[in-house]
Amino acid sequence: MTQIYDRVALIGLGLIAGSMGLAMKRAGCVGEITGYAKTAKTREIADRIGLVDRVCASATEAVQDADLVVLCVPVGAMGDVAAEIGPHLKPGATVTDVGSVKQAVVDAVAPHIPEGVHFIPAHPMAGTEHSGPEAGFAELFDNRWCLLVPQPGTDADAVDRLEDFWHALGANCERMEVEHHDLVCAIVSHIPHIIAYTMVGVADDFHRVSEQEVIKFSAAGFRDFTRIAASDPTMWRDVFLNNKQATLEILGRFTEELFALQRAIRTGDGQTLFDYFNHTREIRRGIIEAGQDTDAPDFGRSKKH
Amino acid sequence: MTQIYDRVALIGLGLIAGSMGLAMKRAGCVGEITGYAKTAKTREIADRIGLVDRVCASATEAVQDADLVVLCVPVGAMGDVAAEIGPHLKPGATVTDVGSVKQAVVDAVAPHIPEGVHFIPAHPMAGTEHSGPEAGFAELFDNRWCLLVPQPGTDADAVDRLEDFWHALGANCERMEVEHHDLVCAIVSHIPHIIAYTMVGVADDFHRVSEQEVIKFSAAGFRDFTRIAASDPTMWRDVFLNNKQATLEILGRFTEELFALQRAIRTGDGQTLFDYFNHTREIRRGIIEAGQDTDAPDFGRSKKH
Ligand SMILES: NC(=O)c1ccc[n+]([C@@H]2O[C@H](COP(=O)([O-])OP(=O)(O)OC[C@H]3O[C@@H](n4cnc5c(N)ncnc54)[C@H](OP(=O)(O)O)[C@@H]3O)[C@@H](O)[C@H]2O)c1
Ligand SMILES: NC(=O)c1ccc[n+]([C@@H]2O[C@H](COP(=O)([O-])OP(=O)(O)OC[C@H]3O[C@@H](n4cnc5c(N)ncnc54)[C@H](OP(=O)(O)O)[C@@H]3O)[C@@H](O)[C@H]2O)c1
Numbered sequence: 046m047t048q049i050y051d052r053v054a055l056i057g058l059g060l061i062a063g064s065m066g067l068a069m070k071r072a073g074c075v076g077e078i079t080g081y082a083k084t085a086k087t088r089e090i091a092d093r094i095g096l097v098d099r100v101c102a103s104a105t106e107a108v109q110d111a112d113l114v115v116l117c118v119p120v121g122a123m124g125d126v127a128a129e130i131g132p133h134l135k136p137g138a139t140v141t142d143v144g145s146v147k148q149a150v151v152d153a154v155a156p157h158i159p160e161g162v163h164f165i166p167a168h169p170m171a172g173t174e175h176s177g178p179e180a181g182f183a184e185l186f187d188n189r190w191c192l193l194v195p196q197p198g199t200d201a202d203a204v205d206r207l208e209d210f211w212h213a214l215g216a217n218c219e220r221m222e223v224e225h226h227d228l229v230c231a232i233v234s235h236i237p238h239i240i241a242y243t244m245v246g247v248a249d250d251f252h253r254v255s256e257q258e259v260i261k262f263s264a265a266g267f268r269d270f271t272r273i274a275a276s277d278p279t280m281w282r283d284v285f286l287n288n289k290q291a292t293l294e295i296l297g298r299f300t301e302e303l304f305a306l307q308r309a310i311r312t313g314d315g316q317t318l319f320d321y322f323n324h325t326r327e328i329r330r331g332i333i334e335a336g337q338d339t340d341a342p343d344f345g346r347s348k349k350h
Numbered sequence: 351m352t353q354i355y356d357r358v359a360l361i362g363l364g365l366i367a368g369s370m371g372l373a374m375k376r377a378g379c380v381g382e383i384t385g386y387a388k389t390a391k392t393r394e395i396a397d398r399i400g401l402v403d404r405v406c407a408s409a410t411e412a413v414q415d416a417d418l419v420v421l422c423v424p425v426g427a428m429g430d431v432a433a434e435i436g437p438h439l440k441p442g443a444t445v446t447d448v449g450s451v452k453q454a455v456v457d458a459v460a461p462h463i464p465e466g467v468h469f470i471p472a473h474p475m476a477g478t479e480h481s482g483p484e485a486g487f488a489e490l491f492d493n494r495w496c497l498l499v500p501q502p503g504t505d506a507d508a509v510d511r512l513e514d515f516w517h518a519l520g521a522n523c524e525r526m527e528v529e530h531h532d533l534v535c536a537i538v539s540h541i542p543h544i545i546a547y548t549m550v551g552v553a554d555d556f557h558r559v560s561e562q563e564v565i566k567f568s569a570a571g572f573r574d575f576t577r578i579a580a581s582d583p584t585m586w587r588d589v590f591l592n593n594k595q596a597t598l599e600i601l602g603r604f605t606e607e608l609f610a611l612q613r614a615i616r617t618g619d620g621q622t623l624f625d626y627f628n629h630t631r632e633i634r635r636g637i638i639e640a641g642q643d644t645d646a647p648d649f650g651r652s653k654k655h
Pocket of ligand 1: 063
């Protein structure tokens with residue numbers, strides 16, 4: 046494959062950055078990859094397992110001469126990192142990020158990007174419940190979506206190039222407006238996460254059913270929630286603090302619907318329950334047809350045992 | 351393997367009965383297996399694919415001379431089936447069921463069981479979102495739990511024998527009181543299902559985000575809910591109508607907790623969010639250690655594509 050960028054700098058070396066580093070190597074689509082993370086421990090691990098070509102001692106060192114800089118830190122840390130690297134960015138370079146919310150990242154990062162540097166926010170919609178430098182794998186983005194949210198007036202060639210880059214990493218790309226991005230993600234990701242966290246919290250706190258029982262019998266539905274409720278607390282705290290409007294709006298809708306179903310249970314209204322449950326099957330079918338999940342019973346989990 | 355029952359009758363020939371039929375054949379632990387389902391269509395399919403040895407034209411014919419009768423119909427249909435077969439049960443036989451709630455089944459079934467027949471309610475905690483005679487597979491119960499809820503005074507040998515039977519089908523067994531069963535299942539299964547249904551319903555009804563977007567980007571968390579929200583509407587309507595007390599109690603707790611997190615989001619209380627999210631990871635670890643799920647990123651879903 047031809048090189049898309051000569052030098053790429055990854056700031057943050059966790060699940061997403063690590064997977065990007067490995068996917069770039071797999072694709073052979075860039076020249077040198079540099080990287081930096083806050084703690085010496087993470088930098089050492091990244092160096093040892095070869096997530097990037099060169100681990101740097103500072104963010105400013107990592108971005109030196111980079112054609113693409115990717116901010117792979119929690120959403121709440123984006124602003125500080127941008128302030129630090131801003132003055133050291135190469136003219137003509139592109140700065141992007143992988144944050145799970147976008148309006149807050151634009152607000153925090155854009156002011157620090159100098160004239161002549163392209164800032165193109167992005168969000169690869171792929172992840173696992175694991176985090177840290179050892180969680181990454183080259184296939185993470187394969188057949189997943191990366192949303193690009195270029196602001197009006199951004200250089201079209203720079204956006205196309207970033208899109209080529211994400212394609213090379215295995216992802217499909219789609220462009221979207223910032224506000225719409227945050228709403229879509231609230232529905233497909235943020236609200237499911239807060240609900241899963243809540244469900245797991247309730248089970249844990251319900252003393253008449255022991256933790257051992259919850260764990261043993263989890264295959265009956267509960268365990269589908271625990272995977273996403275095991276996701277990184279720092280990342281998710283930042284997501285909710287930074288996508289307040291959309292999450293609160295949809296949470297309001299969620300509780301409204303839940304109350305309606307609760308009422309149907311209380312009053313014994315079987316028809317309402319049946320109709321509601323019947324309706325939701327189609328969405329599941331759509332997801333399987335779109336290749337975003339497998340139809341195997343149990344996700345093929347049982348085959349692991 | 352030695353035969354545990356000479357003749358087993360399955361009433362209802364859907365996911366659970368079909369999986370039991372195939373698992374019995376795999377184990378070679380019974381003599382003849384008879385079966386009956388309400389519609390001719392299901393009976394024909396069951397006959398064609400060999401779910402049981404002999405498909406009967408009526409429930410009373412199926413239970414004739416059976417040593418074990420398993421009621422594998424929706425919870426709301428258990429009472430009628432029991433009334434129909436009651437007079438035709440062989441003295442000394444065991445009647446059991448696989449219903450997802452137990453108090454309501456006991457109330458509906460027990461009055462129809464004659465003296466000299468053992469009634470031992472049970473619930474295999476295994477399932478998929480698929481239903482019908484073609485959904486079954488022999489491995490469904492492997493390494494899953496089957497809960498037995500014998501009532502006080504039930505013949506101990508009959509209970510032991512039913513436990514042996516479930517072991518032969520691949521399951522682990524645990525005995526539990528009826529009321530506790532319904533509470534445990536509300537937490538690990540019923541509430542997760544109603545929440546998943548609600549989440550999918552909200553996404554479907556939220557017109558500013560298209561169904562296509564929801565489907566495309568579902569891998570970010572949402573899709574984990576869709577599997578259980580695709581489960582059979584009849585079965586789940588019956589579950590909620592018949593486990594009202596426990597589901598309403600736990601739903602109350604759930605909304606209470608959700609409101610607390612919602613408030614933390616609104617007020618920007620990052621510490622509360624972080625602490626809550628941090629706490630839930632341990633349960634996930636427990637589930638993986640207990641062999642009830644795999645730790646593979648993405649459940650190994652990506653390997654299917
Ligand atoms: N995980 C997902 O499912 C997912 C999916 C899509 C997008 N995202 C987004 O991707 C970003 C990273 O997530 P992740 O899952 O890769 O997290 P992660 O595995 O926890 O990694 C975060 C990385 O950021 C580094 N970091 C934190 N603060 C920093 C700072 N001030 N300066 C330099 N490095 C800093 C950390 O370094 P230390 O280890 O040294 O602390 C760590 O290497 C987040 O914005 C998240 O919203 C995540
Ligand atoms: N699916 C799960 O995840 C799961 C897990 C544990 C326990 N359970 C319990 O297992 C039971 C069966 O569930 P399933 O998933 O196997 O459902 P299913 O696949 O929908 O099968 C239900 C079967 O019951 C038959 N049936 C319904 N009413 C009947 C009647 N009056 N007389 C005779 N047969 C009748 C149906 O026959 P027709 O096809 O002819 O209508 C069908 O064969 C339910 O009580 C459920 O609560 C389910």
